[in-house]
Amino acid sequence: GAGVSQSPRYKVAKRGQDVALRCDPISGHVSLFWYQQALGQGPEFLTYFQNEAQLDKSGLPSDRFFAERPEGSVSTLKIQRTQQEDSAVYLCASSPGLVQETQYFGPGTRLLVL
């Protein structure tokens, strides 16, 4: 079956531009996570959705970062006024139910801010 997909796979943005990163989770998965992974580092938690409800956004680094999942399936991570320090791989993961379950990761979107 289809896994988690993310688009675009690569994004180059000029500093100050807004970007939108899309995540298509596995169909029927209740939980959805966004992570940020800097080069050579482990993924860092950004935010968590249970269906359409954003239950935890404590990992979002600034108010320039915004995530939504309006219908409880597809999610979008938006970064406004991008900065060079936003350059990283953004990973999306989904799981069938509660957060303790296995998370299935997408391939990530590599964002480069020039």
Place this chain on the structure above:
Amino acid sequence: LAKTTQPISMDSYEGQEVNITCSHNNIATNDYITWYQQFPSQGPRFIIQGYKTKVTNEVASLFIPADRKSSTLSLPRVSQSDTAVYYCLVGHSGAGSYQLTFGKGTKLSVIP
């Protein structure tokens, strides 16, 4: 928030058993331990998860001592295809809190 510590890197020869230990001294009562594997340009992939004692699946074993302050991922008879970064994850869900923490990862290199 439970912090994890892993070795930065490990080398092994093909056919050997590899044990990677993760320290998580501040693990909470309702935290679980999960290990993921990551190849370059891919998202992490689930390997195994446990809460206490020993868990085994077709890929690996996970050993967790009684105090749960550490855990050891055991990979039997590794091959070059096991060369990857392995992450230890400690997390829980509580009322209004969904904190998941990846360690810095252990880069395993399997030598032919």
